Amino acid sequence: MCFAAPGGLRRPIFLIGLIAFGLVSAFSAAVAQADSDEAVELETALRLASLLREARAVIGANQDLINDPERGEKGLTGAVVLEVARENYRKANGVPPLYDGQGAREAALISAQMRAIGDVMAENQSTINREGVGFKGFVPAVFGRLVNERFYELEGDQAVIKVTAPPHLVRNRKARPDDWEIGVIADHLTSEDWPRNKIFAAEANYKGQPAYRVLVPEYYSEGCIACHGGPKGEIDVTGYPKEGGQVGDLGGVISISLMR
Template sequence: MKVRMSSLIVGAGLCALVAGTPQSVRAGDEAETAELLIALLKAGRAVVSEHQALINDASKGNKGFTDEFVAHEIIEKFKAKTRVDLSRPSGIPQAPVLLSLLEAEREVVLEAQPVINKQGVAFKGFIPAVFARKSGEKFYKKTGIKLKLTGTDYRYPGNKPDDFEAEVLRMFADPRHPKGQQYAKATMVNGKPVMRVMDPEYAGATCLTCHGGPKGERDITGSKKEGWKEGELAGAISIVMPMR
């Protein structure tokens, strides 16, 4: 029942949004909004990560890893982290933009169903990084808010850091920077006021399968491993939000 309820609420919330219209935030709200968006993207990525064995099970066809299932899991993880219940979002100022990201995440999973459920193929290529990238792209089209993964060792061209992101990544890599501390700055992009927020990310044990050692060896995706060590800076989640 929770899944059905969240489905209806998400659909209703998105009806209030105009596709492609930037969703601006007030200057006093942007830090909290960015923090919630980051948490929601991380929740979705965690759900994909936790179900990698199922996704890559070549012996199974329909795996039940549907957009409804994923939405339910994301809502529960997000609620546990933030105490914000997106199955009952009324009264939350950020509800429209959060529901927009949740819908983007659902769309990514829905479009991947033929790949996820294909038998006879082990590695599907549907990994957390791909999920996050595609969710961010769909989210931008819906809201005008840029949400992406970035890092010095980027693989996908769209994740290449711009000048601002490169500077902040260098700051995050400085041992004097408090580990885990976000960076936010009100600035201008293309002559318009925006709030830029970056959240540092560090290599976890699951990351090392593809990004660990030995450096230069090909991983399961065919890319060269970066030689990361657990706990090292891996990159950041970057947000560019239009401001009123």
């Protein structure tokens, strides 16, 4: 009797409607959340790439000073590198590396990266200040690798920053791309229709661990050609055979993995 009452019939339909509506809104909220999480992660990854680039650029801008055999103490300390990098980072990103209201994860990772820069500069003062030696092997790529290695010691369970390259261009075996990087470089970054400077980002495993992974392409400019240009195979000042690259070619990739 009771189940025949009109109210009793309408109620379940109303409930189903509510549940369906609830599911849809929970789903779209989850999608919106995922989108905004991804935007935050992408921004963090790009900022880590930016700070690495700016610090590396300070080493590049001071290469003649570093290579000067006449000068001992050069004053190129971690504090100096960080100060110049910080200023150029601020111009590029509109915010300094650390600021009030910054996300906790980004703040932790950027802090660790700044510490890594300081540590690498401190560890290499005797090399940089050595008198009587011109070329000391302290070039932006080496500096960058050392900073990324130090960063890995500090934050490797949270994030990994690496400078890699298409496999045939790799000099240091530590820079070799993993399978995922090889695939993205081949299928996207070096494909004919990939827009210049376009970033690739996706959910993908890093050494079997779920991660958000971002690849930032880097191209050879005039300044790279003395070492990475032609004639191919000729030994450059650092002792490596030149790659035969040309200005504008994809020369490398900054690869950032943010662990889930």
